[in-house]
Amino acid sequence: MxxxxxxxxxxxxxxxxxxxxxxxxxxxxxxxxxxxxxxxxxxxxxxxxxxxxxPDFLQMHSGSVNEERLEAFAEENAAVEAYQLAEFLNVENNQILFNGRPLQGNVQDNGFSIQNETFDYLLDLDGKRINPLDGEVYVPISYRKEGIEAGDAALICGKEFTVAGFLRDSQMNSLLASSKRFLVRPNDYEELKPFGTIEYLIEFKLKNREALSLFEAAYAEAGLEANGPTLTYPLFxxxxxxxxxxxxxxxxxxxxxxxxxxxxxxxxxxxxxxxxxxxxxxxxxxxxxxxxxxxxxxxxxxxxxxxxxxxxxxxxxxxxxxxxxxxxxxxxxxxxxxxxxxxxxxxxxxxxxxxxxxxxxxxxxxxxxxxxxxxxxxxxxxxKGKGSKGFRLSRNRRVNINVLLGVKDVLSRMGLYTTMLVIFILAVFIMLVPRNLYNTVASPAFTSYMGIGQCSIRMDLQKSGYGSEGGLGERAEAIAKTMESDDEIDRYVVLTTKVFEVITDTDNKERLKIELGDHSVFSVNYTQGRGPKTDDELAISVLNADELSKRTGDSLAVIIDGKEKHFTICGIYSDITNGGKTAKAVFSNSSAEEIWCVIYASLSDERNADRKVSEYRALFADVKVTGVDEFVSETFGATIAAVEKASVVAAGVAILVTGLVTLLFMQMLVAKDRYSIAVMKATGFHNSDIRHQYLARVIFVLAAGVLLGVFLANTLGEMLAGSVISSFGAASFQFIVDPIFSYLFCPLVLFGTVILAASAGTARAGSIRISDHIKE
Amino acid sequence: MKQIIIAKNIIKAYGEGQEKRNVLDGVSITVGQGEFLAVMGPSGCGKSTLLFALSGMDGIDSGSVTFEGQELSGLKEKEFADLLRRKMGFVFQQPAMLKNLNLLDNILLPAFRDNGKNAAGIKEKARALMKKTGIEELEERGMTQVSGGQLQRAGICRALMNDPVVIFGDEPTGALNSKSSQEIMDLFTQINREGTAVLLVTHDAKVAAQTERVLFMRDGKIVREMRLSKDLGNKITGDNVAERTRKITQTMAEIGG
Structure with a gap:
């Protein structure tokens, strides 16, 4: 049955x-x-x-290393299962050519390595440890998209190689990781060595990963090599x-x-x-x-x-x-x-x-x-229906009767229409949130959520490029001088990162990288508080704030020239650069160890950015010059494209859902209201009047849905999107709304869809025969 | 007398194939201006169908119905709706009203469609009609807050809002007790005296007795017609009505209803 x-x-x-x-x-x-x-x-x-x-713990280091001291540390520390010192040979991108085309313009730090002996293997696409032959180079998998293929010719620092295949690198696979390792045979590596600068990868594998934070503290405490970002397993x-x-x-x-x-x-x-x-x-x-x-x-x-x-x-x-x-x-x-x-x-x-x-x-x-x-x-x-009292035909002066009857029906049968309202709100939500997310991620201001000021050109100077003490500062000064006399440069700022020791709440000493300079020129976006203005103020990145358990207004002791100096935390910001553990201050210091230097510049005419980037690349060949647009498109390009695709699909889904639900609802409503329709027709209402009444109902509900949906998308949606964005490392987040899409296109498309669907759904309202429903 | 409705040889069938049955089987009828007539007959004889066909609310299979010289089947949907609203009034057995409107708004409905800008004027008219039908106190009430008789009066008010040429009543007293039924008939009589033609379908001989012409139907055909004087005589004693009722009942028995 x-x-x-x-x-x-x-x-x-x-x-x-x-x-x-x-x-x-x-x-x-x-x-x-x-x-x-x-x-x-x-x-x-x-x-x-x-x-x-x-590896569970990786310390990147530029400069000389004391291998014996590191080995001794590894042997003495009970948590260490294995230790190795690997090398990463940084090579200028214009020295790496595939099929005659250089990697210049690529924002990644590209470099060469040899296969490791005990852990941190570079694997082929079958998951096997690769052992390259003479003249073979294995390329990071992310370059497959660039059109490089196995068998292609490569020219690296003037030496010919053949691309033997692609490699997977569990540390640096992601485009969000800023370095990429190419793999060559040890004797080829030796030949390349004179053309690049060595960065050391000090790697530890621990017996128990849960002891990681203790190990990190122990490493910092031991005062070992730490001139570079520190990375750990969870981050990988x-x-x-x-x-x-x-x-x-x-x-x-x-x-x-x-x-x-x-x-x-x-x-x-x-x-x-x-x-x-x-x-x-x-x-x-x-x-x-x-x-x-x-x-x-x-x-x-x-x-x-x-x-x-x-x-x-x-x-x-x-x-x-x-x-x-x-x-x-x-x-x-x-x-x-x-x-x-x-x-x-x-x-x-x-x-x-x-x-x-x-x-x-x-x-x-x-x-x-x-x-x-x-x-x-x-x-x-x-x-009885509620909410329609006081909404009377007899008190109406101006409103069209069909609109009035439509709206009155909605108000007197709220329960029925609430379902539809919620669906419309969801549709607006699905349409707007991904779109606003895309718009925000794609906007130039977004980099300021990532710890990068909103500028056009970024120049990175690594200490490893300048052997002598002070060499880094001299080079930066030279660049600053050039920029000063360059009419096309609107503003610029030199920010030098130095390492200081801070005293934590548990009275331990930790190393803190503080970026010194004028942070107001290209300000990043602060999650809490603001940038440093006075000498005793310090802004710290979210990761540092978490680690040091500090909030704005708290005090932090920094050791400068052997003396403790207390700073007030004036702001907290998100940062994805250099491992995410950074700080910003304005005081000047000449004694601390400097590790890198960044120069930001904006142009009087942003359209010239590409040309200016090439110009500075030519002028300062030893410096990594990046157009920020380029940096964003290479680092986040794939993600932005994915979000855009998702937003288009979501908008399509929302429109489809709105159309289908309206059609379904209207058909049901017409079937339900047969009697009322017959009464209307019997009192001399046109079929078009009846259709207009149904349109008025659905448009009224949609208008409420759009208003509520836009409001929710900009509040709840922002929170939701914020939690997604925080996975990039940006903690504070505000939508950059595309007003034309949100307030014009989205409502117009939804109204159009609803009008079409409602017209189709109520088409049969006219064919309802009075006598079928009223005649006894 | 000017003829407002002329129906010729109307045929309307329900069902398909062998089940097909002519509900109206070659009916011809005229309704004159200001006329008061009733259609009687046993259940299923086609009297309600005839009423819906004459008003144009129901289509017919063959034959013709003209209203003031216009062939109803030739009208476009909008032209017909306008005609229905402006020239005809309809009172149903069950008060066909919109549940989410109060009594006054239901009455205003057809007038508002054309004349929404003159809200004050039509409201005044609706109130006058409600006073005339004795429901002036009920304008704010909803459908479930009034009696069947009161609803039927509201239905009559609505039918009269646009000063129709003819009012159709499909068993308008069918669901009422005899007291309410008589009050409604008094109203119809009064409306008719003011010049509006009234065409009622009923199975109540006493209702038919108060009109001036009674048509008897059986099996989709008009089988007999009875003319009565417009003067009902002494209403207080009801003698004349009683006599007419007796005659009508007898005729019904003769045709087998």
Whole structure:
């Protein structure tokens, strides 16, 4: 009997059935996909990091090293399982040519290494440790996108190589990691050595990773080589996970919204159905059918829909998974838990099935409230609509009668329209949040969230390039002088980073890199407080603030020239540069050890940025000159493109959902309101009047939805997007809203869609015959 | 007398194939200006269908219906809706009203469609009609807060808002008790005396007895016609009405209703 009832029901309301199933399918597909992707991503990262034996602690160091002292430290420290000192040979990008084209303009620090002996292996695409032959070079996997292929000719510092293949580097795979390692055979490496500068990678593998923070403290305490960023295992995991993790986050977000929409659709159709069947339900209750028996009839209907939808969604997720996993496979390799992915996907789809069933069961509890006598006598609920009092035709002066009747209907049947309102709010939300996120990430001001002032040119001077003490400062001064006399340079600032010791709350000494100079010229965005203005103020990066447990207003003791000096924390900012542990101050100091120097400049005409970058590259060949646009596009380009793609897809989904839901809702409403429509027609209203009334209803609801949606997108959405952005290292976040999209395009498109869908949905309102519904 | 409705040989069938049955089987009828007539017949004889066909609310399969010289089937949807609203009034057995409007707003509905700018004028008119029908105190009430008789009066007010040429009543007293029923009939009589044609469908002989012409239907055909004088005689004693009622009941029995 159930089967017959289900089949009849589905045949009777095809659009409703199809739309509901579509949403369940989409929800199941997305949840299953997210589950599959999470398994692959975590599995692939895990596999890669296990196979390559990623170090737990890495200290990059420029300058000379005391190998014996390091070895002694490693031997004495009980936590150390293995230690090695690897080299990274920094080579100028214009010295690296593939197929005759130099890597110049590339913002990465490219360098050469040899395969490590005990851990931190560079792997081939099959996860095997690579041992290059003479004249062979292995290229980081991220360069595959640049069109480099195995077999290509490479010319490095004048020596010919052949590209033997690509390598995966568990430390530097991500585009967000600023260095890239190329792998060559030791004897080739020796030949390249004179052409580059050596940076040391002091690497430790620990017996127990949980002891990492203790080990970090011990390393700092020992006063060992630390002229460069310090990186740890968790950071490598994050770097590897960010790009694809962001995609998964977006899919999860969309799937949550789709599940919400699917539920709302079910609620809408189910409530309408209960209202339609009100009398029958009353009769069933009156003849003594049990609540559970009655529920079973409706539940079986939705259980079949949910089962079909979830099943189909799961199958679709298996069809689409390859495309989405492709990037993970390429950059990170295969997941060791790959076999479990389809199972977890199935669990995701099953969860959707269960959630739908439980939800329907919950909605059906309304049966309890139905009074059999009322249902049989009146055939509907006698509960009166609220909120429309005072909104009277008789008090109307100006408003068109169809608009008035439409709005009045919405106000008097709020419960019915609330579902639709929520769906519209969600649609606006889905449309605006990814778009605003994209707009923010793509905006030039965004770099200021990342610890980079909003400028056009950035010049990096590493200490390793200038052997003698003070060499760095001299070079920076020379650049500053050139800029001073350059009319095209609008403003510039020289910021020198020096290392100081600070005293932590636990009375330990830690090294802190403080960037000295005028930070007001190209200010970064401060999460809390502001930049340093006086000599006793210090701004610290979020990572340092966390580590030192400091907030704005707190005091921090820094040892300068052997004396303790107390600074007030005036601001906290996000930083992704140089390992993220930085600080900013304005005091001048000539005694502390300087490690690097950055020069920021803006141009009077930003259009000349590219030319100016080349000009300075030619003038100061030893300095890394980067156009900030270029830096952003190379570092975040892929992410920005992914976010843009996601925002376009999300907008498409939102428009589709809005259209479908409007169509569904209007058809249901027309079916429900047959009697009222007949009354309208009998009193001489045109079919177009009736359509206009329905349009007025849906436009009124949409207008409210757009207003609320825009508000929520700019508040709650900003918070949500902020949490996604924080995965890049930026903690404070404000949307840079695209006003044309948010306040013009999005509402216009939604209104257009709704008008079209409502017109289609109410097309049959005119064919309702008066006599069919009024004649006794 | 000027004829406002002329229906010729109307045929309307329901059902398909072997189930097909002519509900109206070649009906011809005229309604004159200011005329008061009733259609009677047993259940299922097609009297309500005839009323809906004459008003144009229901289409017909063949034949013709003209209203003031205009062929109804030739009108476009908008032209017909305008005609319906401006020239015809309809009172149904169950008060067909919008639940989310109060009584006054329901009455105002057809007038507002054309004349929303003169809100004060039409409101005044609606209030005058409500006073005339004895429901002036109820304008703020909702559908569930008044009696069936009061709703039916509101329905009559709504039908009269645009000064129609004819009022159609589909068993307007069918759901009322005899006291309310008589009050409604008194109203129809009064409306008719003021010049509006009234065409009622009823199965109540006493209702039909108060009109001036009664048409008897059976199996989709008009089988008999009875002309009555417009003068009802002594209303207080109701003698004349009682006599007419007896005659009508007898005719009904003769045609098998």
């Amino acid at each position: 159930y089967y017959r009832m289900i089949r009849n029901d589905m045949a009777r309301s095809k659009v409703v059935t199809l739309t509901t199933m579509l949403f369940i399918t989409a929800a199941a597909m997305l949840v299953s996909l997210a589950a599959i992707l999470i398994i692959h991503l975590t599995g692939a990262i895990d596999t890669l990091m296990t196979q390559s034996k990623t 995991v994050t770097l590897n996970a960010v790009s694809d993790g962001l995609m998964i986050a977006v899919i999860l977000l969309i799937s949550v919204l789709t599940v919400a929409i699917a539920f709302l659709c079910i609620r809408l159709t189910l409530l309408a159905k209960i209202e339609d069947d009100y009398r029958e339900i009353g009769v069933m209750k009156a003849i003594g059918l049990r609540l559970s028996d009655m529920k079973k009839i409706y539940l079986s209907n939705y259980a079949v829909l949910a089962a079909m939808g979830s099943g189909l969604g799961y199958v679709l997720s298996l069809v689409f998974q390859d495309r989405l996993i492709e990037n993970i496979r390429k950059t990170l390799g295969e997941s060791q838990y790959g076999y479990a992915a389809p199972m977890l996907g199935a669990v995701g789809a099953l969860l959707i099935f269960l959630a739908v069933t439980v939800y329907v069961n919950g909605v059906l509890n309304r049966f309890r409230k139905i009074s059999p006598s009322e249902a049989i006598r009146f055939g509907n609920t006698q509960a």
